[in-house]
Amino acid sequence: MGNYNVKEEVTDKYSLRGRVFHRIRENILNGTYKEHEELKEVTVGEELGVSRTPVREAFRQLELEGLIQIIPNKGAYVTGITEKDVKDIYIIRSLLEGLCARWATENITKEQLDEMEENVYLASFYAEKGHMEQLAQLDNRFHEIMYEACNSKMLEHQLKDFHEYVLRVRKKTLATSRGNASNKEHEQIMLAIKAGDGELAQELAHTHMINAYENMVKNGLHEVYQKENLELERENKK
Amino acid sequence: MGNYNVKEEVTDKYSLRGRVFHRIRENILNGTYKEHEELKEVTVGEELGVSRTPVREAFRQLELEGLIQIIPNKGAYVTGITEKDVKDIYIIRSLLEGLCARWATENITKEQLDEMEENVYLASFYAEKGHMEQLAQLDNRFHEIMYEACNSKMLEHQLKDFHEYVLRVRKKTLATSRGNASNKEHEQIMLAIKAGDGELAQELAHTHMINAYENMVKNGLHEVYQKENLELERENKK
DNA sequence: CGTCGTATCATTGTATACAATGATACGAGA
DNA sequence: TCTCGTATCATTGTATACAATGATACGACG
Numbered sequence: 086m087g088n089y090n091v092k093e094e095v096t097d098k099y100s101l102r103g104r105v106f107h108r109i110r111e112n113i114l115n116g117t118y119k120e121h122e123e124l125k126e127v128t129v130g131e132e133l134g135v136s137r138t139p140v141r142e143a144f145r146q147l148e149l150e151g152l153i154q155i156i157p158n159k160g161a162y163v164t165g166i167t168e169k170d171v172k173d174i175y176i177i178r179s180l181l182e183g184l185c186a187r188w189a190t191e192n193i194t195k196e197q198l199d200e201m202e203e204n205v206y207l208a209s210f211y212a213e214k215g216h217m218e219q220l221a222q223l224d225n226r227f228h229e230i231m232y233e234a235c236n237s238k239m240l241e242h243q244l245k246d247f248h249e250y251v252l253r254v255r256k257k258t259l260a261t262s263r264g265n266a267s268n269k270e271h272e273q274i275m276l277a278i279k280a281g282d283g284e285l286a287q288e289l290a291h292t293h294m295i296n297a298y299e300n301m302v303k304n305g306l307h308e309v310y311q312k313e314n315l316e317l318e319r320e321n322k323k
Numbered sequence: 324m325g326n327y328n329v330k331e332e333v334t335d336k337y338s339l340r341g342r343v344f345h346r347i348r349e350n351i352l353n354g355t356y357k358e359h360e361e362l363k364e365v366t367v368g369e370e371l372g373v374s375r376t377p378v379r380e381a382f383r384q385l386e387l388e389g390l391i392q393i394i395p396n397k398g399a400y401v402t403g404i405t406e407k408d409v410k411d412i413y414i415i416r417s418l419l420e421g422l423c424a425r426w427a428t429e430n431i432t433k434e435q436l437d438e439m440e441e442n443v444y445l446a447s448f449y450a451e452k453g454h455m456e457q458l459a460q461l462d463n464r465f466h467e468i469m470y471e472a473c474n475s476k477m478l479e480h481q482l483k484d485f486h487e488y489v490l491r492v493r494k495k496t497l498a499t500s501r502g503n504a505s506n507k508e509h510e511q512i513m514l515a516i517k518a519g520d521g522e523l524a525q526e527l528a529h530t531h532m533i534n535a536y537e538n539m540v541k542n543g544l545h546e547v548y549q550k551e552n553l554e555l556e557r558e559n560k561k
Numbered sequence: 562c563g564t565c566g567t568a569t570c571a572t573t574g575t576a577t578a579c580a581a582t583g584a585t586a587c588g589a590g591a
Numbered sequence: 592t593c594t595c596g597t598a599t600c601a602t603t604g605t606a607t608a609c610a611a612t613g614a615t616a617c618g619a620c621g
Contacts, residue, residue: 136576138376145380146387151480158582158603173477180418239411242389243481374606396573396612
């Protein structure tokens with residue numbers, strides 16, 4: 086337990102099924118597929134080395150997630166994610182993470198609490214060393230533990246969706262400055278949960294999200310997107 | 324505008340694309356496909372008169388919504404929705420509907436506000452007459468207007484998902500007793516939005532959800548499910 | 562009698578063939 | 592020149608064929 090292997094991303098979790106889905110998703114989130122770009126089933130299939138069938142299945146899922154829009158008999162278009170979307174997500178998350186922290190206080194298991202403590206402890210170590218990649222991984226994991234601890238598959242599902250959504254953006258901003266402050270807040274949340282103070286945990290988790298968002302804005306959310314979109318100029322087929 | 328045709332359900336909206344998806348979804352929500360039942364692609368396809376391809380696409384979407392669980396190379400199983408899930412959804416919704424009402428206060432258009440007023444007015448009429456089916460339709464529409472008015476596609480998306488989730492359950496309970504009280508609360512929310520009081524709108528929308536849930540519990544959520552599951556004993560193939 | 566290994570089969574995963582749809586280009590007629 | 596109609600083509604929608612996987616049943620062996 087408490088396996089913090091930072092090299093292997095979550096991708097291995099989707100070894101076979103959902104590989105196509107997650108690769109397309111990743112390409113949308115990191116800007117390889119740009120906003121309003123039309124995605125053709127054959128083209129995407131060729132890029133990923135599969136036929137149209139799995140691509141179509143992935144498209145249907147991505148539409149449900151709101152990342153693309155499918156116009157029947159016409160095509161699939163990347164909707165992407167605007168600055169306002171990110172802001173909205175953080176506000177929504179601030180509410181739901183608060184609720185999650187409260188429920189986690191009531192339902193967390195000993196194992197989960199142990200992992201949380203270990204997580205905070207390790208994070209402070211990495212923060213000191215300046216190992217930002219590991220810190221980001223621990224940050225993600227901290228939230229995941231809380232999602233699992235809240236004992237609500239509905240809430241867990243919602244939050245995991247949102248979490249993935251902003252992972253890429255957050256990782257960048259976290260790497261710039263907020264790593265340590267963020268972990269201090271994690272510690273406070275963990276202590277509130279451990280003490281059984283649901284109200285406090287809720288309040289702290291809520292504020293934690295707001296802070297994360299404000300820090301992101303301060304560091305220039307817009308620029309982050311610009312950079313990402315220019316990172317790799319993708320060769321056009323036609 | 325303000326088209327309250329209660330005969331034609333939303334189904335016509337999905338005339339071609341997504342027809343399979345929505346029919347399977349409906350069958351899960353109304354208990355035709357029971358919890359933990361294994362759904363076979365060919366069987367479901369035959370029932371709906373289509374081949375495996377559209378069924379598979381629908382399965383992938385339904386899994387993302389959490390209505391079924393797909394075990395790779397094995398099968399798809401109905402997860403259904405437990406009493407606790409319903410409770411969790413209502414609590415989550417109470418937070419998000421509150422936020423939605425606040426944002427709607429800031430962003431609602433004249434047309435949307437007009438439709439809201441018309442909605443409340445018509446609903447009071449139907450409540451007096453005891454036309455519960457129309458009342459339920461108006462109730463759904465009221466919330467949809469608010470979702471659209473909040474000017475956040477992220478929040479709208481979330482809430483519409485949840486809304487559909489509990490539509491069937493809520494329709495039943497609404498039909499029993501709470502129709503008029505519910506509309507009174509809608510009126511208060513509408514007035515708060517009209518007056519530009521976001522705080523109040525948020526508080527009212529929040530309470531509205533809590534009340535809806537508590538009413539549902541009072542009327543026996545458990546029995547509702549029991550009845551639904553027994554409504555139609557579906558013939559088993561094997 | 563129990564356990565392991567293998568053959569068989571049902572089912573899912575993927576690719577491909579064909580049908581249906583919508584967009585575009587081109588040409589005839591006003 | 593403009594407009595409308597039609598042919599053509601690219602692309603999506605659906606069905607089906609084949610491959611891969613996992614479950615089951617059965618029999619050999621201890």
